[in-house]
Amino acid sequence: MRLLFSISLTLLRAKLRQSIVAAVGVMFSITMFVTLLGFMNGLNDLLDGLILNRTPHIRLYNELKASPTQPIDLTTDSSTHNFVRNVKPKNELPKLRNAQAIMDALKKDPRVLAVSPRLVAQVFFNVGTVDLNAQVNGIDVTQEVLYYRFADYLTEGDPHDLATSANTIVLGKGLADMMEASIGETVQVTTATGERAMLRVSGIFQSGIADADKVQCYANIKTVQKLLARPSSYYTDINVKLHDLLEAPVMAQELARRFDVDALDIQTANAQFETGSDVRNIISYAVGVVLLIVAGFGIYNILNMMIYEKLDAIAILKATGFSGSDVRRIFLLLSMIIGIAGGVSGLIGGFTLQNIIDNIPFVTAALPTVKTFPIDYSPKYYIIAVTFALLTTWVAGWFPARKASQVDPVEIIRGK
Amino acid sequence: MSEGTGNILEVVKVNKSFHDPVTVPVLKDVSMAVKRGEFVSVTGKSGCGKSTLLYILSTMDTDYEGQVIIDNEPTFGLTGERLSQIRNEKIGFVFQFHYLLSEFSVLKNVMLPGLKLAKRSTAEIEARAMELLKDLQVEDQALKMANQLSGGQKQRVAIARSMINDPLIIMGDEPTGNLDKKNSEIVFDIFQKIASEHKRSLLVVTHDNDFAARTDRTIVMDDGRVVG
Numbered sequence: 001m002r003l004l005f006s007i008s009l010t011l012l013r014a015k016l017r018q019s020i021v022a023a024v025g026v027m028f029s030i031t032m033f034v035t036l037l038g039f040m041n042g043l044n045d046l047l048d049g050l051i052l053n054r055t056p057h058i059r060l061y062n063e064l065k066a067s068p069t070q071p072i073d074l075t076t077d078s079s080t081h082n083f084v085r086n087v088k089p090k091n092e093l094p095k096l097r098n099a100q101a102i103m104d105a106l107k108k109d110p111r112v113l114a115v116s117p118r119l120v121a122q123v124f125f126n127v128g129t130v131d132l133n134a135q136v137n138g139i140d141v142t143q144e145v146l147y148y149r150f151a152d153y154l155t156e157g158d159p160h161d162l163a164t165s166a167n168t169i170v171l172g173k174g175l176a177d178m179m180e181a182s183i184g185e186t187v188q189v190t191t192a193t194g195e196r197a198m199l200r201v202s203g204i205f206q207s208g209i210a211d212a213d214k215v216q217c218y219a220n221i222k223t224v225q226k227l228l229a230r231p232s233s234y235y236t237d238i239n240v241k242l243h244d245l246l247e248a249p250v251m252a253q254e255l256a257r258r259f260d261v262d263a264l265d266i267q268t269a270n271a272q273f274e275t276g277s278d279v280r281n282i283i284s285y286a287v288g289v290v291l292l293i294v295a296g297f298g299i300y301n302i303l304n305m306m307i308y309e310k311l312d313a314i315a316i317l318k319a320t321g322f323s324g325s326d327v328r329r330i331f332l333l334l335s336m337i338i339g340i341a342g343g344v345s346g347l348i349g350g351f352t353l354q355n356i357i358d359n360i361p362f363v364t365a366a367l368p369t370v371k372t373f374p375i376d377y378s379p380k381y382y383i384i385a386v387t388f389a390l391l392t393t394w395v396a397g398w399f400p401a402r403k404a405s406q407v408d409p410v411e412i413i414r415g416k
Numbered sequence: 417m418s419e420g421t422g423n424i425l426e427v428v429k430v431n432k433s434f435h436d437p438v439t440v441p442v443l444k445d446v447s448m449a450v451k452r453g454e455f456v457s458v459t460g461k462s463g464c465g466k467s468t469l470l471y472i473l474s475t476m477d478t479d480y481e482g483q484v485i486i487d488n489e490p491t492f493g494l495t496g497e498r499l500s501q502i503r504n505e506k507i508g509f510v511f512q513f514h515y516l517l518s519e520f521s522v523l524k525n526v527m528l529p530g531l532k533l534a535k536r537s538t539a540e541i542e543a544r545a546m547e548l549l550k551d552l553q554v555e556d557q558a559l560k561m562a563n564q565l566s567g568g569q570k571q572r573v574a575i576a577r578s579m580i581n582d583p584l585i586i587m588g589d590e591p592t593g594n595l596d597k598k599n600s601e602i603v604f605d606i607f608q609k610i611a612s613e614h615k616r617s618l619l620v621v622t623h624d625n626d627f628a629a630r631t632d633r634t635i636v637m638d639d640g641r642v643v644g
Contacts, residue, residue: 410471
């Protein structure tokens with residue numbers, strides 16, 4: 001095998017320029033493959049993160065619903081149709097009953113990563129003569145920072161402040177701009193039931209979704225409970241984060257039945273994100289594979305040419321005792337040397353290019369934490385690229401190599 | 417080594433036809449034998465089948481009927497792999513055209529069949545190759561690339577290559593066909609020395625009658641038959 005390898009190397013050196021061209025073809029395609037997939041997936045993660053980071057895997061809540069049974073249904077039999085609908089939805093607060101017990105049960109579930117309560121309230125901000133409609137989310141700040149990257153989306157202020165001081169609020173960027181409020185200032189809030197309170201602005205929040213930033217604001221859950229004059233067991237939502245995102249739809253149904261609440265899973269709420277990522281992935285893989293196949297044709301051509309030029313050499317190798325499979329191995333090795341050299345330099349090239357893209361400034365108002373283009377450096381793409389490169393060069397080398405192994409030395413030698 | 421008959425090479429009733437475009441018989445019941453240390457030439461008119469016979473004997477052409485026995489081993493029907501081994505170990509070739517590999521140095525060209533056989537270490541093969549080149553008076557060319565040599569030198573390198581594995585028989589297809597009188601003379605002397613001193617058999621196809629006349633035995637072929 002070492003002899004065959006050294007023969008391959010010598011043949012390669014004799015055709016150095018063509019071999020380098022072939023290797024550069026492989027290198028180029030691997031570079032592009034790795035860069036493209038890294039960049040595409042960096043973007044995917046970023047865009048998905050926009051929603052997925054901030055969204056619980058399962059949200060438990062109570063929805064106001066029309067009464068499912070009207071009194072008349074109880075008195076008539078099924079053969080008649082009734083259209084009397086006099087019972088209206090009950091004046092019931094969207095409170096989750098037994099919230100503490102549900103949370104305790106969830107915390108014991110091995111599938112659950114984190115459970116955090118929320119209290120969502122509709123409020124008005126009084127700015128001069130105008131009342132701005134907004135939604136205050138009472139949150140457990142430490143949990144939100146840990147599991148929902150709350151701190152990443154604070155453009156100003158410290159989440160610690162919100163967690164520790166009473167009567168503080170974090171305003172959405174759009175809302176703060178409209179009120180011309182900055183950190184340390186006090187804003188006046190009116191609840192739906194007419195209670196008023198003064199809250200100190202302790203931070204500005206930017207989610208990247210402009211519409212949301214105009215109405216959303218965050219406060220400590222205790223502050224909101226106090227604002228609404230509700231006891232400390234009063235929650236409207238329970239957010240659940242799972243270890244495995246894919247379990248969410250099944251588990252949501254199970255929780256809804258078990259606790260008699262509404263449950264919304266992330267897949268149902270954000271179906272379009274999965275689809276978008278999948279399509280982008282398919283496109284980038286397709287482009288990458290096409291690049292590799294083109295490089296494979298390059299190798300195929302060069303080996304074919306080399307074999308035509310080297311018919312004499314093949315004939316004499318066979319005449320002096322090299323078998324057909326020896327000859328096949330020589331040319332396969334040749335192809336693999338080109339593939340490995342091109343593949344390895346392609347990986348280095350890909351990593352370099354990823355680094356360059358990673359350093360290109362990418363500033364957008366929608367994404368406060370992103371300063372440069374996102375890149376996913378996952379080794380997965382490097383492994384796929386190398387596997388594909390070796391596979392293509394092997395296939396591209398195999399056909400010419402087989403042809404070389406079938407060369408009839410008698411025909412060549414007698415033909416002279 | 418051969419025992420009994422003392423024949424290195426034996427051909428038993430070999431028939432061969434070309435089938436394209438019509439079936440034409442080229443070899444008809446050819447039988448012959450070459451003894452150890454014998455220098456045999458094969459002559460005949462163009463198209464009499466002498467080269468065709470040589471390539472059947474070389475084991476490279478397997479499309480024939482009959483039997484070729486090399487060193488007491490019948491070769492008909494053996495696998496390509498085994499035939500390669502026989503060629504590598506027991507047969508040396510010298511062709512009309514030198515067929516040196518232009519990518520390799522002269523020395524490496526001579527060494528290649530030895531490296532393939534791998535019965536000796538690389539250093540030993542190299543020493544043996546230098547020795548052969550010295551015998552053939554081209555040792556000063558050893559490190560040049562093969563295409564930098566003159567025609568006569570190339571043919572001598574090709575002879576050195578054919579001898580690297582100490583084959584039982586060296587086959588030549590018009591080995592002097594491309595050479596001038598002086599170089600032909602040198603090649604003939606080398607062949608004679610191989611036969612008499614090294615006790616190797618030689619089977620050389622030629623249409624040079626002077627060359628043929630000076631060999632131990634001449635096999636004359638005509639229209640696919642051995643006639644003398």
